[in-house]
Amino acid sequence: MLLQVQDVTMRFGGLTAVDRVTFAAAAGQITALIGPNGAGKTTLFNCITGFYRPSGGAILLHPPGAETGAAPVALHRLAGHRIARAGVARTFQNIRLFPGMTALENLLVAQHNALMATTGWGIGAVLGLSRYPAAERAAVEKAKQWLQATQLLDRADDPAGALPYGAQRRLEIARAMCTSPDGPALLCLDEPAAGLNPRESEELAKLLLQIRAGGTSILLIEHDMGVVMRISDRVVVLDHGQRIADGPPAEVRADPRVIAAYLGEEEVE
Numbered sequence: 279m280l281l282q283v284q285d286v287t288m289r290f291g292g293l294t295a296v297d298r299v300t301f302a303a304a305a306g307q308i309t310a311l312i313g314p315n316g317a318g319k320t321t322l323f324n325c326i327t328g329f330y331r332p333s334g335g336a337i338l339l340h341p342p343g344a345e346t347g348a349a350p351v352a353l354h355r356l357a358g359h360r361i362a363r364a365g366v367a368r369t370f371q372n373i374r375l376f377p378g379m380t381a382l383e384n385l386l387v388a389q390h391n392a393l394m395a396t397t398g399w400g401i402g403a404v405l406g407l408s409r410y411p412a413a414e415r416a417a418v419e420k421a422k423q424w425l426q427a428t429q430l431l432d433r434a435d436d437p438a439g440a441l442p443y444g445a446q447r448r449l450e451i452a453r454a455m456c457t458s459p460d461g462p463a464l465l466c467l468d469e470p471a472a473g474l475n476p477r478e479s480e481e482l483a484k485l486l487l488q489i490r491a492g493g494t495s496i497l498l499i500e501h502d503m504g505v506v507m508r509i510s511d512r513v514v515v516l517d518h519g520q521r522i523a524d525g526p527p528a529e530v531r532a533d534p535r536v537i538a539a540y541l542g543e544e545e546v547e
């Protein structure tokens with residue numbers, strides 16, 4: 279088990295946006311979080327990635343490779359940057375690239391922390407012991423590898439803001455993948471297929487399967503049911519802040535509670 283969400287509640291004043299939600303995301307799997315508009319998906323994401331501190335419950339990360347019996351990391355107690363360092367990366371519903379920087383530069387900035395750590399936060403450089411050149415070469419190599427994986431290598435030197443919409447979405451995923459030295463343990467994606475055309479959605483699905491094959495587990499909020507049903511190993515359904523279903527895609531799709539929750543929702547095909 280990679281991530282355990284236990285009885286998590288998030289209240290905003292009198293509104294309970296997430297109501298005692300429990301689920302687990304297994305290592306090596308794509309877990310989708312779906313539900314009608316306002317169900318609490320993004321709020322739960324914000325709790326997992328440290329943008330909100332939950333009003334109640336626990337969020338535990340079992341880092342892959344940790345010794346057996348090692349205590350899990352209590353994400354609900356950590357600040358966002360510590361969560362990122364623990365191996366959880368994310369993208370946002372709205373694109374948040376540096377539009378004036380090139381695609382390549384966006385991926386180098388994402389590696390800034392790792393690069394600085396290699397240099398002993400500058401002290402090594404002062405003492406003339408810097409391993410910076412080698413680390414910098416490795417960072418450029420990694421950025422290029424992800425530009426290639428996201429089919430953006432030929433756009434490496436274009437400003438991110440000048441890329442077509444679908445390419446910007448792929449670049450965001452590439453950036454998230456560059457944030458941890460060995461790749462994140464868990465990649466959290468908030469509606470990555472939003473605004474993509476069918477061909478781009480298909481390419482996105484392939485990219486996510488490739489990321490999973492590379493050893494990064496994925497937690498995915500997505501309204502495009504075609505993508506969700508095709509690539510997810512497990513689907514968790516929220517409605518009005520509560521978990522109403524949790525299981526393999528085919529099972530969840532046929533669940534009468536899920537169908538009822540989606541009645542009147544336009545986005546489900």
Ligand SMILES: Nc1ncnc2c1ncn2[C@@H]1O[C@H](COP(=O)(O)OP(=O)(O)OP(=O)(O)O)[C@@H](O)[C@H]1O
Nearest residue numbers: 290293294295313314315316317318319320321322
């Ligand atoms: N910062 C906030 N302050 C107050 N209420 C909030 C806040 N963020 C979310 N909410 C409310 O919490 C509920 C859940 O919202 P949330 O954005 O998590 O839903 P969602 O499932 O992600 O929806 P969508 O699919 O439309 O993105 C909504 O009623 C929303 O208005």
